[in-house]
Amino acid sequence: MTTDHTRRGLLKVATLAGIGTLLLPGTALLPVAQANAAKASKPPATVMVNGWLLNASDR
């Protein structure tokens, strides 16, 4: 089957690429930014000490 190079097919590819750009801001491609984003979205670790539900940073 040959690749569909019709105008409609090209438009579809371009649109999907556009959505991808919107979903993935350029800075997300940088390794440092990715690391920071992961850090920000990760909830603080929970620890239970003598029944207390604490953040690890509480100690």
Place this chain on the structure above:
Amino acid sequence: MYIDFEDISEHSSDVDVCIIGGGAAGISMAITLSKQGHRVLLCEGGDADYSERSQDSYRGETVGDAYIPLYGARLRYLGGSTNHWGGVCRPLDRYDFSAKTAASETAWPIGRDALAPYYRAAASMLDLTPTPADQPISGSGLKRIYFSLGNPTRLKDKYAATLSESTTLACCLTANLVALKTQDGKVTSATFRNYQGDLRQVQARYFVLACGGIDNSRLLLWCNHQTQGQLIPQHDALGRYWMEHPHATVGKALLFNPAALGLDDEYNVFLSPTANTIASRQILNCGLRLHRMNPEATQELTDELAEQAPTLAGRLSTWQAQGQVIHGIVLRAAWEQEPHYDNRVELSDELDELGVPRSRLVWRQSELDRHTIRESMLVLGEYLRANDLGRLQLADWLAETPVQLPTDGELAGRHHMGGTRMSLNAEEGIVNPDCRLFAQDNFYVAGSSVFASGGHANPTLTLVQLALRLCDHLGSRLAQGDQPAAV
């Protein structure tokens, strides 16, 4: 009007409905039906006031987890346990009537909409105060809930004039049910006994058993035994699926922002998991009760937390120096129990003074029951911690898994539910959605014993709603001149 035990048979020849038991369900029905002009006979086994000779029939055994002695968990005289209840009321949640993700047995054959029309009348009968609508707490998985509090109506006092003066309602004290006769799918007579050993038979078009969440099962087990199973031919579920609301002190917490839970305005706040939380956490329903500590106890708890969390302690000191109020709270809880076939009322080998076998209650909390309370506390604790609104401490018995239940303290709410479970078919329950015994056309059961599941809310409002719904059903049959038919 009151009638003497000696006259009960003669009086019963013209009775539309004989109600057996004068507690919350029985009195609600007697007052309602008699006001509608129906001829009602209310048979109460106890006296007008507390008496040891009556209360003695409530002695029984308990097997399984630690539980309150059956003798002291209820009252056996006119007014029943409304003579000592606390008046705390709340309707069941809508999702309490449906199958929960963690236990499909929680499903009722009717929905909350079937009881909603009776809310206003039941609230009026119990003198409930209006409560605000539940308020979800954004991002917490919890909602703030409200109870009607602090107005424990004593039904025998509230309706004293009607009980003594009504011409359509006859009330007979010391009339204890000891046997039922059945023929062709109808109960033809009920036999009552007084404390002198005299026996009298009562015939009525309809009978309603309203003797409470343990004795409804006990009396049906005994009567079914005497009729060689003719009363309830399919009796596998009789006495089974018995439930309580386990109660306990479940932990403590320090709140850095009490307003987030509404605790700055009120001393006590009630929380409950939302429907989504119940589904996603695979738990049953639960009511968490937050009671504010005094400043001294709060400081002690703050010091205790500081030992475990020195970094946090530094922040707390700074906040307190800046004038921020930190509230300590004690957490108590009442939680839903899984309807479990093995939890049951059965007959003991010992007879009471009336010749009826005493109750033996077999009751244990399941893994799901234990999971429900621990997980509910974790939901609150995680919300407080993740949003830096406070820190929560689980009670010792709840912190470790497997959870080891307390063997003293509150234990349970004295909320006796199940045993004559409502169901769509006789294989899975004892009464149909009209609260009628499957095999008897004219015999009904009223009270929390028909609950298919119990949510976490105190049961009295729901059982009165059910009782008033049953009044409508009976009123309709009586108005149509409906003669009980063979089943």
